Every structure is written in structure tokens, then in C-alpha cells.
Amino acid sequence: MRPSSNRRKPAKKIYRVQVLDRAFQILSLLADEKSGVGPMEVAQRLKLHKSTAHRLIMVLEASRFVEKNTISGKYHLGSRLMELGLSAVSRLDVYEVAGPHLRTLVKETGETAHLAVLRDGQVVSLVNFESSQTLRTPATVGTRTPAHCTSLGKAMLAFAPQEHIDDFLRGRKLLRYTPKTIISAAKFKAELRAIRTRGYAIDNEEREPGLRCIGAPLWDSSGDVIAAISIAGPVFRIGDDRVQSLSMAVMKIAARISASLGYRSGKGKHETGSYTD
Numbered sequence: 001m002r003p004s005s006n007r008r009k010p011a012k013k014i015y016r017v018q019v020l021d022r023a024f025q026i027l028s029l030l031a032d033e034k035s036g037v038g039p040m041e042v043a044q045r046l047k048l049h050k051s052t053a054h055r056l057i058m059v060l061e062a063s064r065f066v067e068k069n070t071i072s073g074k075y076h077l078g079s080r081l082m083e084l085g086l087s088a089v090s091r092l093d094v095y096e097v098a099g100p101h102l103r104t105l106v107k108e109t110g111e112t113a114h115l116a117v118l119r120d121g122q123v124v125s126l127v128n129f130e131s132s133q134t135l136r137t138p139a140t141v142g143t144r145t146p147a148h149c150t151s152l153g154k155a156m157l158a159f160a161p162q163e164h165i166d167d168f169l170r171g172r173k174l175l176r177y178t179p180k181t182i183i184s185a186a187k188f189k190a191e192l193r194a195i196r197t198r199g200y201a202i203d204n205e206e207r208e209p210g211l212r213c214i215g216a217p218l219w220d221s222s223g224d225v226i227a228a229i230s231i232a233g234p235v236f237r238i239g240d241d242r243v244q245s246l247s248m249a250v251m252k253i254a255a256r257i258s259a260s261l262g263y264r265s266g267k268g269k270h271e272t273g274s275y276t277d
Contacts, residue, residue, distance in 0.1 A: 019056070022046065022048065022052070022056055023056055023059070023060060025046050026042055026046065026053075026056055026057065026060065026066070027060070027065065027066070027077065027081070029042060029045060029046065030066060030075060030076055030077050031077060033076075034076075035072075035074070036069055036072060036074030036075055036076040037074055037075060037076075038072075038073060038074045038075070039053055039054050039057055039075070040053075042057065042075075057075060060078070061075070061078070063080060064078040064079055064080035065077070065078050065080050065081055066078045067079065094115070094218060094220075094226060094227050094257070094261060095115070095126060095127060097257055097260045097261060098115050098127070098218075098227075098229065098257050099127070099129075101253050101256050101257050101260075102115060102127070102128075102129045102229065102253070103129055104253060105129075105229070105231060105249065105250065105253045106129045106130075106131055106132075106231075108249050108253075109231050109246055109249050109250075110131055110132075110233075110237070111131050111231040111232060111233035111237070111238065111246075112128055112129065112130050112131045112231065112232050112233065113128060113129045113229060113230070113231055113253075114127070114128045114152065114213075114229065114230045114231075114232060115127045115128070115218075115227060115228070115229050116152045116153075116227060116228060116230075117156075117226070117227045117228075118147060118153060118156045118157070118228075119144075121146075121147055121168055121172065122144040122145065122146060122147060122153075123144065123145045123146070123147050123150050123152045123153040123156075124143075124144055125143050125144075125145075126227070131233065145207065146175065146177075146207070147168070148174045148181075148182060148188060149174075149177055149178075149181045149182070149203060149206040149207040150203050150206075150207055150213065150215070150230075151200075151201040151202055151203040151213040151214055151215030151228075151230045151232075152201075152213070152215045152228045152229075152230050153228075154191065154192065154195055154201035154203070154215065155195065155200065155201040155215040155216055155217045155228040155230070156217055156225055156227070156228045157192055158192040158193075158195035158196045158201060158217070159196060159217045159225045160225060165189070165192065169185050169188070169189075174188060177206065177207050177208070178205055178206060178207065178208065178209050180204055180205045180206050181206045181207070182206065198247075199216065199251055200214055200215065200216045200247045200250060200251050201214070201215045201216070201228075201230075202214055202215075202243065202247075203215070203230075203232075205235060210234055210235055211232060211233075211234065211235070212232070212233065212234070212235045212238040213230050213231065213232040213233075214230060214231055214238070214243065214246055214247050214250050215228050215229065215230035215250065216228060216229060216230070216247075216250045216251045216253075216254035217254065218254055218257050218258050218261070219258040219261070219263040220258075220261050220262065220263060221261060221262025221263055223263065226261075228254075229250065229253065229254055229257065230250065231246065231249075231250055
């Protein structure tokens with residue numbers, strides 16, 4: 001009897017992992033659908049039995065990981081996730097260190113400043129400090145954007161190990177968002193090489209017409225790029241005549257934040273060009 005009991009244990013372990021995996025799939029689905037998703041749609045899109053989907057949603061709802069819109073009957077991400085997210089972010093050294101420097105960057109440039117990380121090939125916005133200008137970019141905290149057409153994403157990828165760049169491009173279609181979006185893998189690699197040489201990245205209306213962004217990487221004490229910062233504003237304010245001075249301001253603040261995180265100039269594992277404050 002004992003050998004038989006031992007054989008059943010792995011199956012039970014796999015089932016528990018599968019339940020967690022399905023719960024995470026539901027959360028990811030709701031994160032991608034801002035208008036919410038109904039239980040039947042959850043079951044259909046994740047290929048779950050409707051009773052399984054219903055039970056998982058009920059458990060998630062009881063813990064406030066998802067919440068139901070009483071009018072539409074659809075579910076969206078719950079307040080508990082926001083609480084956990086804010087708690088996690090508040091413990092990030094880069095978040096605590098960067099705040100005062102980003103405020104300085106806003107004052108020096110007059111444009112909205114952003115800080116983001118790279119996750120699963122996408123840029124995840126962690127914090128932004130808005131410009132006082134009447135026309136300014138809106139808050140983006142928590143949003144995900146494609147890395148290939150943003151200054152933040154390109155700044156992080158440019159200083160990543162070559163194998164990370166290869167993994168990013170492997171099997172990925174670089175989608176076009178504007179006529180200026182880089183959609184060729186060869187041109188994108190050339191762009192990353194140029195960024196690595198000069199130390200900063202530019203989103204020249206590649207994600208949104210009329211919007212220009214300048215980004216630079218943040219380094220930690222071990223010499224790895226862990227995040228990036230940027231400024232964003234309309235092209236008529238971030239004109240060609242200001243790109244050089246604004247890029248120097250962004251790199252200067254990036255250098256200060258990196259130094260506060262324990263980074264020492266010249267110690268970056270994949271560093272080529274950079275600004276030292």
C-alpha cells in the first residue's frame with residue numbers, strides 16, 4: 001500500500017500548481033481587458049470548464065484579487081492587487097531613491113519624467129512626475145507598452161547582454177504604431193548599437209505621433225541595468241535644437257540615481273557610452 005500512496009503524491013502536487021497557474025492566467029487576462037471580462041468569456045478564452053472558471057473567480061473575489069462590476073456583471077482586477085503592488089514598489093530601492101531626482105529632472109527640463117522596468121519584453125511604468133505644462137503626457141503608472149518603440153525600452157535593451165537582445169527579437173514581430181516605428185530587426189539592432197554608443201535613447205514619434213521621449217538606463221551596484229528613466233513631451237517643445245541638452249540632463253539624473261544605488265561609472269557589464277555626473 002505504501003508504494004501506491006507514494007505514486008499518487010506527484011499528481012496531487014501537479015494539480016495544485018495547475019490551479020495556481022489558472023488563477024494567474026485569469027489575473028493576466030483581466031489585466032489586459034480594461035473593460036472587464038465575464039465568467040463565460042474567461043472560460044472560453046482560457047479553455048476552462050465554466051464551473052472551474054466560476055470557482056476560481058469566486059476564490060479570487062473573496063480575497064479581493066478581482067472585483068465584479070454590479071452593472072455589467074464583468075470582473076476586473078481588485079483592490080488587493082493594487083495594495084500588494086504598491087507595497088512591493090515601496091520596497092524597491094530604485095523607487096525610493098529615484099523620486100527626488102525625477103522631480104529635479106522635471107524642474108530642469110519642464111517635461112514629465114518617467115521610471116520603468118522591462119518585463120517580458122514590455123516596458124512597465126512604475127512612477128512618473130508630471131510637468132507643470134498645460135500640454136503634458138498623462139500619468140502612466142502600471143501601464144505596459146512595447147519596448148521596441150519607447151525610449152525606456154530601447155535604453156534598457158541597448159545595455160542588456162546580447163543574449164537578452166536575441167531572446168527579445170526571437171519570434172517577435174515588431175509592430176508598427178506610426179510611420180516612424182522601427183519594425184526591421186536589423187534596423188532595430190543598429191538603433192541599439194547607436195544608443196549604446198551615445199548613452200541615451202530617443203523615441204522620435206515611434207509610439208505616438210507628435211510625442212518625443214528621451215531615455216537613459218539605470219545601473220545597480222553589480223553593474224546591471226535594472227530600470228530606465230525618461231522625459232516625454234510634444235515634439236514642438238522637444239525640438240531637434242533641444243535634444244542634445246535634454247539628453248545630457250536625462251543622463252546626468254540617471255547617473256545620480258545609479259550612483260545612489262551603488263553603481264560606479266565604468267563598472268557596467270555592458271556599458272559603452274554614458275554620462276558621469
